[in-house]
Amino acid sequence: MQTNPWRRVEELDDVDRERVANIIQSRIGRYRNRTTADEWDSLSADDIDLYRPLKVEGQLYPLVFYCENKDCRKVHTATEPGYLPSDGQCRACGESITQLPFVNVCPCGRLEDPGPDTGCGAHGFDDIRLNKRASEPAMWRYECGECGDTIDVLSSSCGVCNDMKGPLPTASSRIFYSEKAVEVDIPYLSDEADDIPNDKAWAHVLMAAHLGIADLESDTLESLATTEGKLDKYQKWVDKLGEEQAKEMFDDMDQNIHGRETLVADTKHITPPDTTEDVDEGTRALAYSNIAHQLFTFQRSTKGYEGDLEALEDTRHPIPKSLNQFLNDPEFRERHPQSGRYRPQLTESHIRQAWIVDQFPLLNILYGYTRADSQSNNADLRSFPHPRERATTPIFADRTPSEAIIFEIDRTAIINWLQANGVISADERPDTSDEAALKEWFLNNIATTELDNPFSPIEDDVTRWVYRLLIRL
Numbered sequence: 001m002q003t004n005p006w007r008r009v010e011e012l013d014d015v016d017r018e019r020v021a022n023i024i025q026s027r028i029g030r031y032r033n034r035t036t037a038d039e040w041d042s043l044s045a046d047d048i049d050l051y052r053p054l055k056v057e058g059q060l061y062p063l064v065f066y067c068e069n070k071d072c073r074k075v076h077t078a079t080e081p082g083y084l085p086s087d088g089q090c091r092a093c094g095e096s097i098t099q100l101p102f103v104n105v106c107p108c109g110r111l112e113d114p115g116p117d118t119g120c121g122a123h124g125f126d127d128i129r130l131n132k133r134a135s136e137p138a139m140w141r142y143e144c145g146e147c148g149d150t151i152d153v154l155s156s157s158c159g160v161c162n163d164m165k166g167p168l169p170t171a172s173s174r175i176f177y178s179e180k181a182v183e184v185d186i187p188y189l190s191d192e193a194d195d196i197p198n199d200k201a202w203a204h205v206l207m208a209a210h211l212g213i214a215d216l217e218s219d220t221l222e223s224l225a226t227t228e229g230k231l232d233k234y235q236k237w238v239d240k241l242g243e244e245q246a247k248e249m250f251d252d253m254d255q256n257i258h259g260r261e262t263l264v265a266d267t268k269h270i271t272p273p274d275t276t277e278d279v280d281e282g283t284r285a286l287a288y289s290n291i292a293h294q295l296f297t298f299q300r301s302t303k304g305y306e307g308d309l310e311a312l313e314d315t316r317h318p319i320p321k322s323l324n325q326f327l328n329d330p331e332f333r334e335r336h337p338q339s340g341r342y343r344p345q346l347t348e349s350h351i352r353q354a355w356i357v358d359q360f361p362l363l364n365i366l367y368g369y370t371r372a373d374s375q376s377n378n379a380d381l382r383s384f385p386h387p388r389e390r391a392t393t394p395i396f397a398d399r400t401p402s403e404a405i406i407f408e409i410d411r412t413a414i415i416n417w418l419q420a421n422g423v424i425s426a427d428e429r430p431d432t433s434d435e436a437a438l439k440e441w442f443l444n445n446i447a448t449t450e451l452d453n454p455f456s457p458i459e460d461d462v463t464r465w466v467y468r469l470l471i472r473l
């Protein structure tokens with residue numbers, strides 16, 4: 001069997017295409033891509049279409065059959081199932097025919113059926129028989145029924161890379177590897193979601209929220225980011241009228257002093273290592289996109305939505321419950337007596353806080369496939385046929401709500417460990433008694449773009465050490 005191109009699909013229009021293109025782009029280096037580099041190397045958000053598959057259909061493959069009668073072994077091939085004997089009987093002797101369940105695959109993605117590629121020099125494809133007396137399918141031969149000449153074997157060759165593997169049984173896992181990624185995908189909750197600013201400004205708004213500078217009592221992250229903010233003008237009026245009067249005036253005019261520009265200004269001094277001047281523009285853009293995505297995910301998966309809870313209905317927004325909430329519930333403590341040990345155990349592992357998150361939204365992304373070799377650096381990434389036959393690259397995606405447990409590692413413990421291992425000196429330590437200074441230090445010292453590709457070494461020193469520590473936890 002072979003699946004047909006996925007024509008029954010629906011377009012996904014509420015997914016951040018920029019982000020999906022970034023994710024795919026960050027993985028391209030894993031593949032050999034000897035024959036497919038052109039398509040992937042320059043992939044941007046405009047080059048992809050996102051679809052959710054609705055129905056998958058299959059068809060008979062490979063279309064190579066042979067007669068079960070040992071004395072006949074006539075080969076029947078066709079380009080479409082309808083051209084095979086419809087009664088399933090050999091055209092020469094009338095006995096049953098059976099499928100030759102092998103294929104040949106190449107690391108460039110080419111797939112060939114096991115049928116004869118050439119006919120007999122004298123008799124063409126008129127009467128081909130399968131000689132399967134050898135035990136290994138690789139040794140089986142096609143012979144001409146008229147003159148007995150050997151014509152071909154089951155394996156094929158690839159004109160491009162000369163590296164075809166086969167014949168492989170059709171059940172072999174080497175025939176098809178799906179290439180996919182999983183991403184957290186929390187939707188923005190706002191009528192102005194389209195006005196969320198570029199990743200750099202958005203990242204700074206989220207940094208401000210992360211550090212506790214942003215006021216989330218009366219505003220949401222989305223509203224802070226989409227409101228310009230009037231702090232400069234406000235300050236001018238404070239100087240003229242005094243704080244109380246100025247505030248009243250701005251309130252009367254319904255002008256929000258809090259907003260994007262204020263928060264960007266408040267966090268301007270924070271410069272993650274991969275956003276500095278000497279970094280190329282693409283990496284810088286990716287760094288801001290990563291930071292925004294990670295901070296938004298952390299904020300909403302630990303603190304939940306700041307706005308009106310009614311807005312959460314029918315959304316795929318995460319609903320976190322902190323471990324403390326459970327531990328402070330006498331009923332929970334009684335039902336789970338062992339829960340008394342949770343807190344000391346977590347503290348011992350330097351875990352500061354934990355959340356159980358309901359409705360944690362994941363987006364599964366299927367962007368292509370490889371063949372013949374399970375090591376992606378030996379294979380070419382191929383894209384799927386486009387369901388609407390456009391020139392863009394189709395990406396298939398599906399959402400699954402999931403449950404998650406989120407741990408917040410004690411930042412001070414990481415700093416202590418970095419110092420104990422000589423990665424940072426005593427002078428380079430942030431003030432660990434100041435929560436905001438600690439958080440700022442991590443924003444300023446972790447190169448998120450270096451964590452995107454697990455196959456390339458992490459060059460930034462601190463990032464590498466922190467990563468090593470965290471994967472060992």
Ligand SMILES: [Zn+2]
Pocket residue numbers: 067068069072073074090091092093094095
């Ligand atoms: Zn036959």
Ligand SMILES: [Zn+2]
Pocket residue numbers: 120121122123124144145146147148149
């Ligand atoms: Zn012949």
Ligand SMILES: [Zn+2]
Pocket residue numbers: 106107108109110158159160161162163164
């Ligand atoms: Zn090839």
